[in-house]
Amino acid sequence: MQYTRTVEALKEGTVIDHLPAGQGLRILSLFKLADTGERVTVGLNLSSRHMGAKDIIKVENIALTEEQANELALFAPRATVNVIENFEVVKKHQLELPETIEGIFDCPNSNCISHGEPVKSFFYVKPTVNDTKMKCKYCEKVFSKDIVAEVK
Incomplete structure (x- = not known):
């Protein structure tokens, strides 16, 4: 199977990847990511070599803090949260359940x-x-x- 990118690259912002399929809209709503006024790209039920199917959220011009990323661990403990600057990953948050x-x-x-x-x-x-x-x-x-x- 050939791997193809199905979601546009992000210049600046945050990518929340490897969300369990079906959790993307829930996380978008719970964490009010659509209320930022910035462009948000959501991919639902995308094919994943490791998960079978996954969701992904990309938020332009917003860099999630480690604390914000850890709050996602409640619903997607294996998600990855990457902060992007000039199309490059500059920070990878390792999710831990917050206290x-x-x-x-x-x-x-x-x-x-x-x-x-x-x-x-x-x-x-x-x-x-x-x-x-x-x-x-x-x-x-x-x-x-x-x-x-x-x-x-």
Whole structure:
């Protein structure tokens, strides 16, 4: 099988590659990557020699920090996050599950004080055997990462 590039090269920005197939749109939404005002290219169900199928997200003119990249590890622990400058990879983030996540997800507990006060949400991240749990700093309730991600 011959390998062909199916997504245009990026001059400046961030490439989030090797996302599990079907996770690209979820990550685009959860991390508000489409709200940057910059051009975003999303490839879904692309062929991959290692994964069979994968998703990819390219965001122009935005360089994700290591902290932002690690937050992706909740949903795509084997993803690669590359910062691009002048068509060259200048930084490869090695993803590690963060110990805390602030200001990205809302607490699923509708009675949590984080909904009525001007505070950023804050979760402690605890990996378990079959899931990753997130404990709200304010109400101290523990949720599966998937439940936290579904709250809008």
